[in-house]
Amino acid sequence: MIKEIDAILDENPKAGREDLIPLLQEIQENQGYLSENAIIKVGKHLQLPTSKIYGVATFYNQFRFEPKGKYHIQVCRGTACHVLGSSTVLDQLEKHLKIKADQTTKDNLFSIEVVACIGACGLAPVICVNGEFYAKVTSESIKEIVENYRNKND
Amino acid sequence: MSLNIEVNNQKLSAEKGETILEVLKRNGIKVPTLCHIKDMLPTGACRICVVEQRKTGKLIPSCSQPVEDGMDILTNSPKVNEARKTIIELLLSNHPDDCLYCARNMNCELQTLSNTYHVRERRIRGVKNNHHLDLSSASIVRDPAKCILCGRCVRICDEVMGISAIDFINRGSNSIVGPTFNKGLNTSSCINCGQCIMVCPTGALTEKNHFPELLEALNDPKKIVVAQHAPAISVSLAEEFGMEAGKDINGIMNAALRKIGFNKVFDTSFTADLTIMEESAELIERVKNGGTFPMITSCCPGWIKFAEEFYPEFLPNLSSCKSPQQMMGAIIKSHYAQSAKINPEDIYSVSIMPCTAKKFEGQRAEMTSKGISDVDAVLTTRELAALIKLYEIDLNNIEPELADSPLGLRSSAGKIFASSGGVMEAAIRTANYSLTGKELVQFKVKEVRGFKGIKEAKINIDGLELGVAVTSGLQNAKELLAQIKNGRKDIHFIEIMACPGGCIGGGGQPINTDENALIARMKSIYNIDEKESIKVSHKNPEIRDLYRDFLGQPLGEKSHHLLHTTYEERDVLK
Known part of the structure; x- marks a missing residue:
């Protein structure tokens, strides 16, 4: 079940500024992203200016500011994947979906996230869609993978 | 304990705890800085202040490194100069090349540095970030493309003003x-x-400029263009023309404004007197009828917006008086228009302020009458200087002139509004007279003068013990308001100014305003008070005439409509 922002904050009544990052992580875990509302509410709760919270949140790659799509695509940009062409893969994926990393398509179907190393270097370049891994992807195969998800009827 | 260090083969002594930069500055050795702000904790972010440690050859940031005994430092070695030049070149690598079109051309720290360190070509090319100009504010224009990320604005906004409206966003080369x-x-x-x-080294933050509209009005024969100038302007403008800081050029400024084409030149200090009449009456009324205490001044539009955002519970404490700028605006388009037989729509009312928040105040919805703005354009001190330069007026060769009358004669009580503590002092003088019918023996209230962040005094008016407090720099106001929220009851009247030192240190004042300039301006203001004879607002003959001919009584029906206002809680991202 998805926990509401208020419920998470209520569970941490004594949270101070040192708890900012764990709180943001917990909210993202539950909501899938950090909404503007979440940042405003955390600001009120911790009595910190929203500008500071937004500053901290945008500093770290782990936080996203748009809801995840129905199919969340993680593109590995670790060393092995990089050597085997993951930057081209990411580029093609972005062009194909007409969004950038950390964004979500208008129909809320797809979102892209860049991850540092997924831990499957033998399969490089690798992507992961909703937990399912795709090995040795190419600029061509990635379009096929995306279209298969798009045509899925679930 | 004194430490001995050596700098450029010269022996110097230093105190424990001092930074290298402090020692160097004290001894007249110049070191460039960008992220450094005097009297604030160093961040060591920009590294432009590096010096070389002779023994190790290491470069160390002088702003954040404490001195140690026996240190041997070089401040202009080839290594130091090379490093500084590289830093400047890196800063320039993604900086726009439009210096000639920049508001800070000839007054830009980055430009000066690149000239000082002989940067003559673009050696390093960085990816230019595409940033939108932020024109959304009524007062301030933000151009992130010109930002060098020194962080001075972020720190001033947070640590001095207690607001934190801005901060760093993103990371690395994407930071803004x-x-x-x-x-x-x-x-x-x-x-x-x-x-x-005031602290931005480049043109990333500038005031919103209304020159095109102003010039159009000045050239429109159907428009009556009137000016009002704030108390702080006459002691600040001189600096923009290379004259000594604090020099009072009130008369020359009046003459210059007329040469530019302003039909009338009024003095906002006159409506400062008017503010005192209304505000002291309000204070006495609250004392007599058990109104909300402490009463807090409302002259400063920065403080007003701050209260509306962060302290809505204190809104009933605010004096309902409009600021002197807005009182003048309202009087110009009512009384002046009537007596000069001018349609208010044909008046273009310009105010010259040491302040950028006045631009916002001037366009507040409450500050209009029948859809006509009371004040049409607000210029900062800097913009007035630019206007005088545009009209090629030589301030050294014009005769001083008086402001127009009525609405131009002031008491010195109205003039001291320019300094933190001035409103309080002027109000005490008139409240004392209203309550006792006698003038004070000693007009000077020295406890509320000076640059201290929070100043307090106990005033005894005919047995009525009044606790007063004066703060400037909103971080200080926050502290004082916290004490009051925690139950402090011995303070009855508070003056709050947003900018440190009051309007003389306002955000519309000459860039590069330093401590010495502030001290000189304040001294100049109190000198005027010292040597002039009308030291109280209620003895200003034009104020008496205005009440007799037009307004009636302080807090009367007309005053209520024209000179008082309301406040409301603001919902912003805070």
């Missing part, structure tokens, strides 16, 4: 400084004080 969610400044808690502009 901006409001929450990287939205427009108008959505943020920004109070338009302009202190960020």
Whole structure:
């Protein structure tokens, strides 16, 4: 079940500024992203200016500011994947979906996230869609993978 | 304990705890700085202040490194100069090349540095970030493309003003400084004080300029263009023309404004007197009828927006008086228009203020009458200087002139509004007279003068013990208001100014205002008070005439409509 922002904050009544990052992580875990509302509410709760919270949140790659799509695509940009062409893969994926990393398509179907190393270097370049891994992807195969998800009827 | 260090083969002594930079500055050795702000904790972010440690050959940032005994330092070695030059070149690598078109051309720290360190070509090419100009604020224009990320604006906004409207966003080469969610400044808690502009080394933060409309009005024969100038302007403008800081050029400024084509030149200090009449009456009324205490001044539009955002519970404490600028605006388009037989729509009313927040105040919806703005354009001290330069007026060769009368004669009580503590002192003088019928023996209230962040005094008026407090720099106001929230009851009247030192240190004042300039301006203001004979607002003959001919009584029906206002809680991203 998805926990509401208020419920998470209520569970941490004594949270101070040192708890900012764990709180943001917990909210993202539950909501899938950090909404503007979440940042405003955390600001009120911790009595910190929203500008500071937004500053901290945008500093770290782990936080996203748009809801995840129905199919969340993680593109590995670790060393092995990089050597085997993951930057081209990411580029093609972005062009194909007409969004950038950390964004979500208008129909809320797809979102892209860049991850540092997924831990499957033998399969490089690798992507992961909703937990399912795709090995040795190419600029061509990635379009096929995306279209298969798009045509899925679930 | 004194430490001995050697700098450029010269022996110097230093105190424990001092930074290298402090020692160097004290001994007249110049070191460039960008991120450094005097009297604030160093961040060591920009590294432009590096010096070389002779023994190790290491470069160390002088702003953040404490001195140690026996240190041997070189401040201009080839290694130091090379490093500084590289830093400048890196800063320039993604900086726009439009210096000639920049508001800070000839007055830009980055430009000066690149000239000092002989940067003559673009050696390093960085990826230019595409940033939108933020024109959303009524007072401040933000151009992130010109930002060098020194962070001075962020720190002033947070540590001195207690607002934190802006902060760093993103990381590394994608970093920018901006409001929450990287939205427009108008959505943020920004109070338009302009202190960020005062510390910005480049043109990334500037005031919003209304020259085109102003010039059109000046050239329109059907328009009656009138000016009012704030108390702080006459002692600040001289610096923009290379004259000594604090020099009072009131008469020359009046003459210059007429040469530019202003039909009438009024003095905002006159409506400062008017503010005192209304505000002291309000204070006495609250004393007599058990009104909300402490009463808090409402002259400062930065403080007003701050209260509306962060302290809505104190809104009933605010004096309902409009600021002197807005009182003058309202009087010009009512009484002046009537007596001069001019249609208010044909008047273009310009106010010249040491302040950027006044631009915001001038366009507040409450500050209009029948859809006509009371004040049409607000210029800062800097913009007035630019206007005088545009009209090629030689300030050294014009005769001083008086302001227009009525609305131009002031008491010195109205003039001291320019300094933190001035409103309080002027109000005490008139409240004393209203309550006792006698003038004070000693007009000077020295406890409320000076640059201290929070100043307090106990005033005894005919047995009525009045606790007064004066603060400037809103971080200080926060402290004082916290004490009051915690039950402090011995303070009855508070003056709050947003900018440190009051309007003389306003965000519309000459860039590069330093401590010495502030001291000189304040001294000049109190000198005027010292040597002039009308030291109280209620003895200003034009104020008496205005009440007799037009307003009636302080807090009367007409005053209520024209000179008083209301406040409301503001929902912003804070």
